[in-house]
Amino acid sequence: MAAAARLLPLLLLPLGWVRPGACTDPPGGGWLAGTVPEEPRCTVERADASLTYSLFLQRFAFSRPVILGGVTDNSAFRALCTREKLLAAFGPFPVRLSTANTYSYRKVDVPFQEYVEHLLKPQDPARLGSGSGSGVPFHWHGPGFSEVIFGRKRWFLYPPNQTPHFHPNETTLAWLQHTYPTLPPAQRPLECTLRPGEVLYFPDRWWHATLNLDTSVFISTFLG
Structure with a gap:
């Protein structure tokens, strides 16, 4: 099961105007670093705050x-x-978990604390998960x-005119390990790794x- 990470914005949006106090939190916010290797190559164009609206x-x-960086x-x-502050604020609140998959519709509601403390773990390539190595398949x-x-x-x-080759019930990690290496250069996707503070924009479809x-x-x- 992959946590519907997209639900976190619904929890956090009301907090966007709160002024933070002194930050003495651990590096990475207390969230676990992963072991999935990072691909240094980035084929998505980058821009900074000098990018105007018209451009x-x-x-x-x-x-x-x-x-977009620095915007x-x-x-x-x-x-x-x-981790500590989210658990303190939202621990008992329910979050909805799903496979985050176009062809799977099962939903499970669990307390946020149970999700963080028991379900956040490294991804098994054969199963959709919620920790390092998890993700959302192509859609x-x-x-x-x-x-x-x-x-x-x-x-x-x-x-939109280049439909990727993937199985709808396959995890992104499994696709990366099994399908991605077989793709000719011309059939590989645009790709990049986003770090904290960076924003990706993608167009319609x-x-x-x-x-x-x-x-x-x-x-x-x-x-x-």
């Missing part, structure tokens, strides 16, 4: 993804998204932004899959 519309909004200050979220929807708060998150992206290299906290915003 964003012209170059990226409708045509290709971009990683946001997520220190308030970082101060509130440590598409409308355009959106995804910002990493803690941990590292690897992305794989294909344009772009195929994408994710792989959490660490236990990660991130916020996704989907545009209508």
Whole structure:
């Protein structure tokens, strides 16, 4: 089962305006670092705060993804998204777990504390999980932004006219280990690893899959 990490934004959005106090939290917010190797190659274009709105519309909004760096200050979220503080604030609250898979619809509600303390563990390639090595298999929807708060998150992206080769019930980790090495260079996706403070934008109907290299906290915003 993969935790619906997309539910965390629903829990955290009301906290976005809270002023953080002095940060004495452990590195990484107390979340576990992973053992999944990071691919240093990045084929997604990067931009910084000098990117204007008009240039964003012209170059990226409708045509290709971009990683934005230095455009946001997520220190308030970082101060509130440590393991200790999230457990203290939301431990008894239910979160909905699912396979995060287009063809699977089973949902399970568990307390957030149970999820963090008992279900966050490294991914088994044969089963959808919720810790390091977990992720969401290939799917598409409308355009959106995804910002990493803690941990590292690897992305794989294909344009709408290039359907990736994958099995709908296969984990991203299994796809990376078994299918990815067989792909000719021309058939490989755009890819990159996002680190805390970086934001990925992807246009409408772009195929994408994710792989959490660490236990990660991130916020996704989907545009209508």
